[in-house]
Amino acid sequence: MTEKKLIEVYNLRKYFPIKLGFFKSLLTSEVPLVRAVDNISFTINEGEVFGLVGESGCGKTTTGRVLLQLIEPTAGKIFFKGVDLLKLSHAEMRKLRRKMQIIFQDPYESLNPRMSIYDIISEPLHLLKLVETEEEARKRVYEVMEAMDLTPPEEYMFRFPHELSGGQRQRVAVARAFIVRPEFIVADEPVSMLDASIRSEVVKLMQGLVQKFRLALLYITHDMALARYICDRIGVMYLGKFVEVGRTEDVTQHPLHPYTEALIAAVPVPDPTGRRTKVIVKGEVPNPINPPSGCRFHPRCRYSQEICRKEEPQLVEVEKGRFVACHFPLGK
Amino acid sequence: MVKRRGVSRPKGSLIMSLLIVVLGIFAFTIGILGYFLGGHLNEEWAAQIWIAFTTKGIIPFSWPSALIDMIVGLIYIVCGILIFKMKHMELASLMTLGIGLISVFTYGIGEWSAYVKETVYSGLGVAYLRVIIQGVIPMITGAAAISFEREEAKTVLGRRIRGFWLDFSHNRIGLVGAAIILVYIASAVLVPVLSLGTDPEATDLADERVPPEWMTIFDPSLNDLPRSTVYNLNFSLDMTSIPDFIKNSTGFNVTYGESSTILEMEGISFPDNEPICMVFKSDTFNYPYRPPRGGGFNIQFEVSVDPCLYYNLTRPGTNITRTMRSKRARYNFEVNFSNPLNTYSIWDAEWSTNKITYFSEGYNASGLLEPIDLAPAKDRLITLMVCSKQSYSAALSTDLYWAYRMGHVDAHGSVDAQALADDLFASKGNYSMTMYIFVAPYQNKPVYFKLQVKTAQVTVRGLLWGLMGTDHLGRDVWSRVVHGIKISLAIGLAAAVVSVVMGIMVGVVSGYLGGIVDEALMRLVDILLCLPALPILMVLVYMYGRNIWYIVILIAVFGWQGLSRVIRSQVLSLRESAFVECAIASGASRVYVMFRHLIPNVLPIVLANFVLSVPGAIMTEASLSFIGFGDPTTPTWGREFNIMWTEGGAFAHFCWWWIFPPGIAITVLCLAFVFLGHAVDEIVNPRLRRRR
């Protein structure tokens, strides 16, 4: 089966300048930058779920937003079905917006508290002028609410967000993203603020949509266990760079990068007899303004050596579709 | 690529929107016309159109009304266009409905009150035409336009209202506040009924600064304080005073009319040249009170005489006829006033001459002039007058000459008015007036004499009045307070609405657009904050006179800055919200985000702020009017405070019935708004915080 490339990202960078204090800005001409996304490249195929895994501050949320052009990238190229997004005018980009949508992390913030659920879900239809009559809009809202298991729709349509639970709100957010039949959705930690027991429902609903409509999904998360469940391929990010990319089972069962190993070891397992020795990484994620020299992970890595401090490892393809950026990949 | 159109318009909304736009244009044109004409009144043609139309109630009277018409017209036009383009239909139709309602309220009350006073408008029907055109029709159209909204929107609106009511009905303080405001609004609408038809500007309803009548409940001894009464006394001829030769004569006639008694003598020959004295006795009235205050009474009578014979004279040889007049009687008269104890002369036969004598002699060096004590008229020698038709009337209360005759003028020429009143109304009982008419022939010819004695009026100004007494001009305080309600409400609401609208516009635009727009608007806000409002008002008043609209404009212009800052900071945090980003991800424009996402989320705070700023506006107006910058022609409570300060109601005399009612009224109204605002605030804030 030929896999058509939907999204192609090349050398994406996004740097945020920091506001200095008044006097400091007078003294220095250099503006310190937060290198949130520092030269990443990847592709997503049609109908594929690509997981972007990492801790807070690694740049995954920024990547998602940049893909949707909610933020302007500092450098790099983004292609959607072969169209260079950065060269489009505002109006042309608007036409493409129908095909790309986003789901946010916070179910409390992503719904306008003053709008009814019906208005929230039907808003993209009206904004993108996809329906001609009110009946059509109503029909599509009903359809998508049933797909999200918010039945009976009448019971939820006229409520306001504060009357729904977190899980229900997140389903509304998914419904809103999906009603325009996009081809690509960025899901930015969609379930991390929900109860662990509800997560599976929302994730399963999203999986259903992916399988039924050949939706491509960029699933951003810090939970390796959940990423394993839903993603086809995973890219692990650390401080704005990829450290490992590959198919999910490969990455989760046979990690090559010490950071990936640490991430997997840190995830608790729902089995009291399954406790294993922890590979705990010391320290915290360093300040992204002044990343460590050489390999960015070296201060926390338990395998680090002299060269790790001096030279930054490149992302190399060690097998087909399997990339790692480490001088001493595990198991090799 | 097919250009997508969006949801199509429901049938009928086209007519609605056209109607609203047309009405808006109409209102706008009238406003411009009124404004233009008002500025060119020196020109003849303008003045004529002006008078013709304003009396029919079509063109607004003053430039502020014209301005309001223009603004209302513009709002209607904008709303009509929005409904036509199917954007923000809910908002547009609600605004049309609201403004229509307010117009009905404002114009309706104005027209009704004016109609009740029968002052301005010549035809009720035409006056109401404007109410209908600018108020009722848009209101109905706006309501109908709402019904075109989607089913879902109506259900959601219903739920919103129910949700709000559910929260609100549990807040007792809020309910109290709302109830009080409703009572005030009802009072404002029912003003003509409430004030019992009394004109708030009618003076001398009772004496100045008198307490209310219900004081007798607390102090029964006040029961015999005089109440405002007008006694109408008809005079009837005492036939015993008429000699037989007149009584039996055919030329003698007495007619009793509605308001006068007419006596006629036509060609009656008198046996000798001696005058006869005819006595006219008035009705008796019972005066059950204590004497009124000095100057608090009035005795008025009017007598017309015509001692002439009229005949037609034709010039010989022509057809020219002239009516000639020939004097045929000599007359004089005197009027007496009797109370149970004494009878006083209130008009003597030498009145005019004596008056002149008194005034020319002035005050003599030795002190008081002796009062004149006239013997009864019958016993005195009366000089009879000869003249043509003449009419005499007198309204006596503190006439200097009369006071001098009664002995109540001191060496410096000041009248002891109280002594005068005490003498005249010395005791409770029956009072009456007597008129003595002296008639004698002129040159021995038959007497032709016509006499008309109009109904005399004895007016006593009460020392107790009504529900809330009187002010320094004898005006009813209760009706003044009641008339002030609608003005205060209107001012408070108008100023609050303007400041809220400005605050939202500036706050949202500057918060969302940021950058140089934000900087510019915030600097504008800073400048306005630094401008001193009171000196500006003083300059305006000095240059253009006092006008209630200056105060309203001042409060509106200087009242919105704080709110705009608060809204701006709220918008700054809202624009980072996920739902705004989602809207942008679906292709929303900046204007859409502002109207659909930012403003609705800002509204709860705005609502609480709005309700809480109304009492501020009312108080500001009251304070400014109090220190004298208010409009002397508009009956606001602040003006009451000003008057009672300058006219001695508050400090010279403690007129609690004048001081407390407006004070209590304004305090309770402001308190009610604060309660309501407090309740709204409580409802609004928990919802923002309401998370699982």
Added chain:
Amino acid sequence: MPLLNVKNLKMYFYTLRGWVKAVDNVSFSIEKGDSFGLAGESGCGKTSVALTTLRLLPSNGKVFDGKIIFENMDLLQLDDKTFDRKIRWKKISTVFQGAMNSLHPTMKIGDQITESILAHEDVSKEEAEERAKKLLDLVGIGASRFDRYPHELSGGMKQRTMIAMSLACNPDLVILDEPTTALDVIIAAQVINVIKELQKKLNLSMLLISHDLSLIAETCNKVAIMYAGKIVEYGDAVSIFKESLHPYTTKLINAFPSVLGRKTELSSIRGFPPDLLVPPSGCRFHPRCDYAMDICRKEEPPVIEANREHYVACWLVGGKK
């Protein structure tokens, strides 16, 4: 003798629309040295149990029935003054949800711990500071960070500071409510590690409240599952996870993805948690249960001891008279 014995606790919240039955006839016991996990969805009442124990209920919460027996005292019968003096923080302390946001932003962390010691015990300032430094070492932050301000610490460190503060007066029981919810996975693992070490070193008794069964599986030796204000199953951690008896427990456990082992199908529980204003009749789980029987709709199942130290409230398992 159990350290904490909760018997038939009934606590309802009063709202404008009626009484919300947040904790309805809950009973469990914690022995000394146990780490007891209380699991369930949000809104099932588990935090309310902790609040009731520590007398931190909001003004509209009212206890209708039950006993909380701690060291032979019924905590609910004590007056406020005795409770404050004797129990709170000295015998039972707590680390709440989002506790790291409870640190005073303009006070040094060492001073904050010292302050909590001085508030409850009569010791000198130097001694309190010494103890604070030892506590900071214990949780792995290090006495060298005594003079730091909260904004200089990361999320995980702030959480560990709160844990240190909860240990300030050497309590017998520590209640931890969602200790790792707001933290990244590696930091959370560090905090879990600290908790497990403290358990071993101090023989600490712990009540861990969380919606994350994986966390509870890692740290607790006894587990209770709550649903809609009631305990549906509780017992030894191994038997609960391996041989769960209540349908809810089974589905809940299978709803958690595992990064190790075979990749299995995740289960999901259809429907939504019930409204505690008007909870379902009979067994509160019956509308969402795949095995609901007639009796489940009518009568509430009693808690029975299915196996040794394994209690469950389900008609499927038994309890019929």
